[in-house]
Every structure is written in structure tokens, then in C-alpha cells.
Amino acid sequence: MSAQATGPETLGSLSDEPEITDPNSAQAKEISGKSPFQIAMARLRRDKIALVCAAVVLFFILVAIFADLIAKAFGVSLDTVTACDVLECNFAEPGVGYPKTGPPFHSFDPEHPFGLAPRTGADNLAHWVYGCRTSLLIAGAATLFSSVVGIVVGLVSGFAGGVVDKILSFITDFFLTIPFLLAALTIAPIIIDRFGTSDSYETIQIGSLILILSMFGWMTVARLIRGEVLSLREREFIHAARVLGMPTWRILFKELLPNLTAPIVISISLMLPAFVAAEAGLAFLGIGVTGSASWGQTIANAVPYWSNYAAFLWQPLIGVVALVLSLNLLGDAVRDAFDPKTRR
Amino acid sequence: MFAYVVKRLLSGVVVLFLISMSVFLLFWYGPSEPAQTICDRDTSNRCTPARLEVFRENLGFNNPWYEEYGTFMKGVVAGREIQFGSTKVFECPAPCLGYSYRTKAPVFEEMKDRMPATFSVAIGGAFLYLTLGIPIGVAAARRRGTVTDKALVSSFLVISSIPYYLFALLTWLFLTISWEIPLFSETGYFPITENPAKWFSGMALAWFALGAFGCTTYTRYSRGSMVEVLNEDYIRTAKAKGLRDNTVVYKHALRSALVPVITIFGIEFGTLLAGTIFTERIFNIDGIGLWALQAVNQRDLPVVAATALFGAAVLIISNIVVDVIYSVLDPRVRLS
Numbered sequence: 001m002s003a004q005a006t007g008p009e010t011l012g013s014l015s016d017e018p019e020i021t022d023p024n025s026a027q028a029k030e031i032s033g034k035s036p037f038q039i040a041m042a043r044l045r046r047d048k049i050a051l052v053c054a055a056v057v058l059f060f061i062l063v064a065i066f067a068d069l070i071a072k073a074f075g076v077s078l079d080t081v082t083a084c085d086v087l088e089c090n091f092a093e094p095g096v097g098y099p100k101t102g103p104p105f106h107s108f109d110p111e112h113p114f115g116l117a118p119r120t121g122a123d124n125l126a127h128w129v130y131g132c133r134t135s136l137l138i139a140g141a142a143t144l145f146s147s148v149v150g151i152v153v154g155l156v157s158g159f160a161g162g163v164v165d166k167i168l169s170f171i172t173d174f175f176l177t178i179p180f181l182l183a184a185l186t187i188a189p190i191i192i193d194r195f196g197t198s199d200s201y202e203t204i205q206i207g208s209l210i211l212i213l214s215m216f217g218w219m220t221v222a223r224l225i226r227g228e229v230l231s232l233r234e235r236e237f238i239h240a241a242r243v244l245g246m247p248t249w250r251i252l253f254k255e256l257l258p259n260l261t262a263p264i265v266i267s268i269s270l271m272l273p274a275f276v277a278a279e280a281g282l283a284f285l286g287i288g289v290t291g292s293a294s295w296g297q298t299i300a301n302a303v304p305y306w307s308n309y310a311a312f313l314w315q316p317l318i319g320v321v322a323l324v325l326s327l328n329l330l331g332d333a334v335r336d337a338f339d340p341k342t343r344r
Numbered sequence: 345m346f347a348y349v350v351k352r353l354l355s356g357v358v359v360l361f362l363i364s365m366s367v368f369l370l371f372w373y374g375p376s377e378p379a380q381t382i383c384d385r386d387t388s389n390r391c392t393p394a395r396l397e398v399f400r401e402n403l404g405f406n407n408p409w410y411e412e413y414g415t416f417m418k419g420v421v422a423g424r425e426i427q428f429g430s431t432k433v434f435e436c437p438a439p440c441l442g443y444s445y446r447t448k449a450p451v452f453e454e455m456k457d458r459m460p461a462t463f464s465v466a467i468g469g470a471f472l473y474l475t476l477g478i479p480i481g482v483a484a485a486r487r488r489g490t491v492t493d494k495a496l497v498s499s500f501l502v503i504s505s506i507p508y509y510l511f512a513l514l515t516w517l518f519l520t521i522s523w524e525i526p527l528f529s530e531t532g533y534f535p536i537t538e539n540p541a542k543w544f545s546g547m548a549l550a551w552f553a554l555g556a557f558g559c560t561t562y563t564r565y566s567r568g569s570m571v572e573v574l575n576e577d578y579i580r581t582a583k584a585k586g587l588r589d590n591t592v593v594y595k596h597a598l599r600s601a602l603v604p605v606i607t608i609f610g611i612e613f614g615t616l617l618a619g620t621i622f623t624e625r626i627f628n629i630d631g632i633g634l635w636a637l638q639a640v641n642q643r644d645l646p647v648v649a650a651t652a653l654f655g656a657a658v659l660i661i662s663n664i665v666v667d668v669i670y671s672v673l674d675p676r677v678r679l680s
Contacts, residue, residue: 177359177656177659179655182655182656185651186649188640189640189648193643194376273505277507303513320507324505325505
């Protein structure tokens with residue numbers, strides 16, 4: 001403003017050109033040539049809450065990836081121990097069933113920074129770190145699978161139209177009417193029955209959990225994508241591609257898919273926290289992961305010890321809440337950044 | 345209108361039929377030996393192949409599945425007899441959803457006993473979050489952009505980002521276990537006909553948890569839709585006519601702002617009626633959700649199947665009701 005006031009008056013008032021003080025300024029350069037994705041990323045970078053949440057999420061991802069290293073660095077492991085070696089087994093003592101060292105009745109024990117679990121004597125840090133891995137592994141894989149299924153179903157039903165669209169839409173609606181929790185509850189005993197005695201039970205359990213979560217996660221993506229494709233299908237560039245004789249699969253994946261970045265990113269941002277919460281919730285109910293470490297399972301185990309040993313419950317609980325909360329808030333910021341309609 | 349309702353009902357029946365068949369097939373082909381559980385239980389873990397064969401024959405596992413599915417559906421409509429072991433024959437009146445492997449009672453009878461608990465939780469919780477959520481949402485929409493509005497919206501966003509079951513669990517741990525608040529001292533279901541005061545105090549905490557958590561979502565919905573409606577031309581007209589602010593908001597705006605909120609509510613209420621599994625587990629309320637969970641742990645398969653069917657049926661019915669109400673409120677829906 002001050003530059004204009006001091007400059008030659010004639011230029012400012014007579015010119016019809018848009019008011020760009022200096023065509024080579026940083027601002028002018030920034031405007032030119034940015035994809036919607038870049039604009040969204042720039043918006044995200046300005047969002048402080050999003051940055052903090054992204055840092056928290058990154059922390060959990062690193063913990064999950066380097067779970068083995070972290071456990072080794074602290075000298076802890078998931079190995080089962082003879083309970084009486086580390087727990088108070090003398091019924092005459094006051095803290096029977098609780099660990100001999102560390103919280104809740106003794107001072108900090110450097111060998112087990114998070115303390116030990118009562119009754120089993122398992123190391124809490126190891127369970128926390130591997131629980132983080134289980135959680136992110138299941139949520140990530142389920143997000144990946146349901147996105148792929150949702151994108152394919154949405155693309156095909158939106159683009160093909162007619163009978164194909166009718167059938168796929170009916171299947172989508174059908175899955176939407178099934179309550180997820182009840183479905184998980186129904187499938188759980190059958191998986192236990194089939195594979196409960198198998199050696200690779202842990203792997204099968206995690207795999208089936210990913211399958212169940214994906215089975216009930218793809219519908220929203222499919223709907224979102226289908227709606228978007230319906231509006232894109234009649235646009236000029238698709239007609240042009242058709243007239244040029246482009247094969248359908250290329251139209252779908254080269255022309256349509258790049259235009260669907262926003263809905264895909266949005267649905268991923270919705271799915272990830274939901275799946276983390278669902279995994280922990282199912283484990284809490286005892287119908288999710290039982291074979292390996294899981295936050296929800298630890299929370300369920302810790303409830304009876306709440307009065308004496310609250311830290312045992314707080315550790316996994318803070319893990320779940322911090323991860324889900326930051327994923328949700330980050331997702332919210334991402335949705336705002338990718339939505340051209342939001343005013344900031 | 346009539347044609348629309350009939351169309352919705354028909355499609356609901358088709359979906360219910362498909363779901364019942366999927367559940368039936370899941371429990372037919374899913375378990376490696378479907379009669380094993382009941383045989384183990386009935387013979388106190390001395391199940392010989394010969395006895396297993398008797399159970400297989402009695403429960404119809406030797407027949408093709410479609411025949412048995414027919415028998416099952418006939419039982420739902422007209423009732424049937426179920427034979428366990430060689431001599432025991434049980435009468436299962438309609439709607440027969442099978443016999444519980446554990447208690448040897450008709451599944452539907454047991455379900456009826458548990459419905460009041462689930463319905464109490466669902467109705468009380470839903471009432472609380474609607475009566476809290478909508479007024480707060482409307483108030484926030486009227487103060488849009490102010491500090492109060494922003495603080496409310498962001499704090500509610502944080503609360504609703506926490507998984508519900510952790511919120512409920514912490515509520516229970518703090519209010520009942522740590523602070524020992526007398527009203528919440530004994531959570532659980534006590535029949536209202538026997539002791540209304542005890543029923544109320546047993547349910548109060550579950551309602552509070554559901555209401556406090558649920559109202560955050562409804563505040564956001566109703567705030568959003570209220571903000572939209574308040575920008576409409578007819579609201580400006582009403583204001584220009586010189587109507588009082590409260591009249592404009594509560595008489596003109598609220599009516600149309602509530603339409604989308606009620607739709608979401610209807611579907612969510614159906615989910616609640618289908619079994620509030622987390623709430624029942626945490627507050628130890630002996631409803632359908634907890635029953636299903638226990639049945640899973642004891643591999644009482646007919647009970648699990650029945651709760652799944654019940655849940656799906658309730659959800660489908662509530663979907664239809666919502667659609668019909670919506671078509672009454674908004675004529676554009678049924679005409680399209």
C-alpha cells in the first residue's frame with residue numbers, strides 16, 4: 001500500500017491492468033502453475049494443529065516400524081515369564097499379584113520403564129510398542145484394501161452405469177445395512193472354531209481382522225467415488241479421450257483417477273482413525289486380536305486393577321486416544337485443505 | 345405415497361432375506377464341525393463319534409443346506425420342534441430362532457428378556473443426546489463466529505474424536521470406582537417394574553455417557569444445518585417482516601434445519617436398538633449386546649446368529665421408517 005501511495009499517481013489510477021505491484025514478486029510466482037494437490041499441501045503446512053498432529057502420527061508410525069529396535073534398546077520383550085519370578089506371590093505380603101519391582105508399589109525400575117503387568121508379569125513397554133505395531137498394521141492394511149476395493153467399485157459403477165451400476169449400488173447398500181460390530185461378533189467365533197488350534201493362529205487372526213474391517217469399510221469410498229465419477233463422466237476431456245479411441249481402462253486410470261485425488265485422500269483420512277479405534281475396540285471386547293499384543297486387549301486387562309494400578313490402564317489408553325485423536329484432527333485439516341469450498 | 349412405502353418395504357424384505365441367508369450359510373459352512381459344540385456341552389466333553397452323528401442328524405446337518413434353511417424360515421414364521429440328542433424334543437414357538445446350546449431355551453424367549461435392558465439404554469441415551477445436542481447446536485449457530493461458538497465447536501470436535509468406548513470406560517472408572525458417586529454406585533439393569541429408583545440409578549451412568557458423547561455429534565449436525573438454513577432467503581424475509589428473533593429461529597428455521605438431523609438420528613437409533621455392545625459391556629447391563637458377547641465366548645452359535653439377525657432386522661426397519669418420515673417431510677424424495 002505504501003509503495004502505491006508514493007509512486008506515480010497516473011499509473012495507479014488509469015491502468016486497467018490487474019493490480020500486481022511487481023510481476024516478479026514471490027507472491028505472483030506462487031500463484032502461477034500449482035496443482036490442486038500442491039495448493040492443499042500448502043494450506044496444510046500453514047495449519048499448526050495439522051503439523052502437530054502429523055508429528056504425533058509420525059511418532060507412532062516410527063514406533064511401529066522400529067518396534068523391534070525399541071524393545072531391544074530398552075532390553076524388554078514380549079516373552080512370557082514365570083509369573084512368580086517378577087510378581088509378588090507370597091500371600092502374606094500386601095501387594096500379592098502385583099510386580100515386585102516398579103509401579104505401583106515400588107519405585108521406578110529401569111529394566112522395565114513402563115512397569116510390569118499384574119497377574120502375568122508381562123512387560124508393559126514391550127506390549128505398548130508392539131501394540132502400536134499391531135494397531136497401525138491392521139488399520140493401515142484395512143485402509144489400503146478398502147480404498148482399493150472402494151475405488152474400483154466406485155469407478156466401475158459410476159463409469160459403466162446401467163445394470164452394472166444398479167447391481168454394484170445394491171451390493172454397496174446391502175453392506176451398509178449390516179451393523180459392523182455385529183458382523184465382527186458373528187464372524188469371530190467361526191474363526192476361533194476353524195483356526196483356534198492352528199499354529200499360525202496369530203497371523204490368521206490379524207488377517208481375518210483386516211478382512212472384516214475392509215469388508216465393512218469400502219462402501220463409503222465407493223459411494224464417494226461413484227458420485228464424483230458420475231459428474232466427471234460427461235466432461236469434455238473424457239469425451240475427447242473416448243473419441244480418440246482410448247481404451248476404457250486407460251480412461252479410468254489415466255484420465256479419471258488423477259481427478260479423484262481429493263475424495264480418495266478424504267476417505268483415507270476418515271478410515272484410518274476409524275480402523276485404529278475399531279481394532280482397539282474389538283480387542284477390548286475380546287473378539288479382536290487376542291494372540292499378540294494389542295492396546296485394546298491391555299486396556300481390558302487393566303480395568304480390574306484401576307484402583308491400585310491406574311498407570312497400567314493409562315499407557316495403552318493414551319496410546320489409542322493420542323493416535324486416534326491426532327489422526328482425526330489431521331484428517332479434519334486434510335479435508336479442509338482439499339475442499340475448495342472451505343474459506344479460510 | 346402408498347406406492348413409495350410399499351416399494352421401500354419390499355426392498356427391505358429382500359435385504360432381510362439376503363441377510364438371513366448369509367447368516368445361515370455362515371453358520372452352516374463356517375464351523376469345521378457345527379454339531380461339535382452342542383455335543384461337547386451335552387455330554388460334558390465326552391463326545392463320541394456316534395453321539396456326534398446323532399446330533400448331526402437331529403440338527404439337520406446331514407441334509408442339504410437349502411432344505412434346512414427352509415425349515416429354519418418355517419420355524420421363524422410358524423414355529424417348529426427341535427430335537428437335541430436321541431430323546432429330548434423341544435417345542436419352539438414362532439418366531440423360532442433356534443435353541444440356545446447353553447441354556448436349552450428358545451433363543452427368542454431369552455432375547456425378549458434382554459430387550460428391556462437394551463431398549464432402556466438406547467431410549468434414555470438417545471433422548472439425552474437429542475435434548476442436549478440440538479439446543480446447543482442451535483445456540484452455537486446463532487452465535488456463529490463468536491468465541492463461544494469456536495470454543496464449543498473445537499472442544500466438541502476433540503471429544504467426538506476420542507473412541508466412544510474409551511470415553512464410556514473412563515466415565516465409569518472415575519465416577520463409579522474412583523469418586524464413588526452414590527447415584528452411579530451400582531450400574532446395571534434392574535427391571536423398572538420392580539424398583540424404578542434402582543432402575544434409574546443403574547441406567548443413569550450409561551445414559552450420561554451415551555448422552556454426553558452423542559450430543560457432541562448432534563451439536564455439530566444441528567449447528568451445521570442451522571447455519572445453512574439461517575442463510576436462506578425465507579429467513580431474511582421473516583426477519584424483514586419484523587418477526588422476533590426467537591420466532592424466526594424456533595418456528596421458521598428449526599423446522600427445516602431438523603430434517604437432516606432427524607434422518608441421521610433415526611439410523612443411529614436403529615443401531616443403538618440393535619445392541620449397545622460397548623455400553624452394555626462397560627456398565628455391565630444385561631442387554632442384547634452383552635448377551636451376544638457372552639454367546640461368542642461360549643460359542644453358543646444359535647444365539648450369535650439370532651442377535652445378528654435381530655440387529656439387521658432392527659436396522660432395516662429403522663431405515664425404512666426414516667425413509668418414510670423423510671418422504672413426508674420432503675416431498676422431493678418420493679417423487680424422484
